[in-house]
Amino acid sequence: MGFELESAGLTHGNGFRALQRVSLRVGRGERVAVIGPSGAGKTSLIRLLGTALRPTEGRLDVLGANPWRLSAGALRRLRARIGTIHQSPPIPPRLRVVTAIHAGRLGRWPAWKGLLSLLYPVDVAGAHAALARFDLADRLFERCDRLSGGQLQRVGIARVLYQQPDLILADEPVSALDPALADAALGELVAESARSGASLFASLHAVDLALKWFPRIIGLRGGEVVFDLPTARLTDSMLHELYAAEGAMLPVQARDAAAGATTDPEADAKVIRLDTSRGR
Numbered sequence: 001m002g003f004e005l006e007s008a009g010l011t012h013g014n015g016f017r018a019l020q021r022v023s024l025r026v027g028r029g030e031r032v033a034v035i036g037p038s039g040a041g042k043t044s045l046i047r048l049l050g051t052a053l054r055p056t057e058g059r060l061d062v063l064g065a066n067p068w069r070l071s072a073g074a075l076r077r078l079r080a081r082i083g084t085i086h087q088s089p090p091i092p093p094r095l096r097v098v099t100a101i102h103a104g105r106l107g108r109w110p111a112w113k114g115l116l117s118l119l120y121p122v123d124v125a126g127a128h129a130a131l132a133r134f135d136l137a138d139r140l141f142e143r144c145d146r147l148s149g150g151q152l153q154r155v156g157i158a159r160v161l162y163q164q165p166d167l168i169l170a171d172e173p174v175s176a177l178d179p180a181l182a183d184a185a186l187g188e189l190v191a192e193s194a195r196s197g198a199s200l201f202a203s204l205h206a207v208d209l210a211l212k213w214f215p216r217i218i219g220l221r222g223g224e225v226v227f228d229l230p231t232a233r234l235t236d237s238m239l240h241e242l243y244a245a246e247g248a249m250l251p252v253q254a255r256d257a258a259a260g261a262t263t264d265p266e267a268d269a270k271v272i273r274l275d276t277s278r279g280r
């Protein structure tokens with residue numbers, strides 16, 4: 001099992017109810033995208049699944065365990081099996097890329113190896129291979145603060161793939177990438193999930209990327225699940241309804257790439273249906 005939520009809710013410290021009555025089950029190796037307008041609760045949901053936040057209502061199981069009933073040591077071991085890709089990777093700026101990649105395995109390595117990796121690159125070949133998947137192998141010994149936002153985001157993805165987690169959580173993982181790189185990076189994430197059997201749960205701003213790469217899509221709005229469907233059963237009107245508060249246009253990556261963007265929702269619907277079958 002990847003994770004299971006039963007009637008889960010999350011109320012933030014200021015009393016704001018970011019998630020309510022969320023029931024979801026994602027199996028081992030399953031690939032699911034969550035989409036929804038700004039403020040829908042996508043990041044809150046991913047933080048809940050990553051055990052950064054604790055549900056204030058309902059039940060959460062991650063990789064077969066209720067994280068909040070585990071001992072401190074067991075919770076640490078569970079977290080080492082979850083790889084979270086953040087929209088802005090929390091990487092100290094002066095760190096070298098190779099060390100940032102190695103940090104992905106800190107939770108799995110014995111303490112001595114983790115400490116050694118901070119002083120001396122212990123697995124250059126492994127870090128090189130992870131970066132090569134994102135065309136960044138030549139940046140291995142670069143300092144992270146010398147990378148562009150898009151390069152840093154790809155380092156964040158490479159770090160999680162290097163970690164080899166059982167559950168990959170990705171919060172807007174390609175938001176800083178241009179359309180071609182975003183597509184390639186999602187392809188790598190999907191390929192890794194297929195290769196390793198890790199479950200992949202990603203929030204995506206671009207609806208067309210979600211449709212292209214994921215066989216199951218969850219629509220979230222106002223902290224509630226509006227739909228949870230196989231991609232093939234999603235209709236354009238469901239998508240437009242989900243984003244109704246943001247206007248007639250669906251957020252799509254393809255629009256940026258397509259010459260002559262359109263303001264016609266029907267034409268946009270055609271754009272997002274383009275080439276959505278690969279990778280699923």
Ligand SMILES: Nc1ncnc2c1ncn2[C@@H]1O[C@H](COP(=O)(O)OP(=O)(O)OP(=O)(O)O)[C@@H](O)[C@H]1O
Pocket residue numbers: 012013014016017018036037038039040041042043044045
């Ligand atoms: N720490 C917090 N304290 C209080 N409210 C919060 C906190 N974090 C998020 N929220 C609120 O919870 C709601 C959901 O936020 P969240 O970041 O989960 O949405 P999102 O769907 O990821 O949005 P976006 O697509 O804009 O990133 C928002 O209204 C937000 O203001």
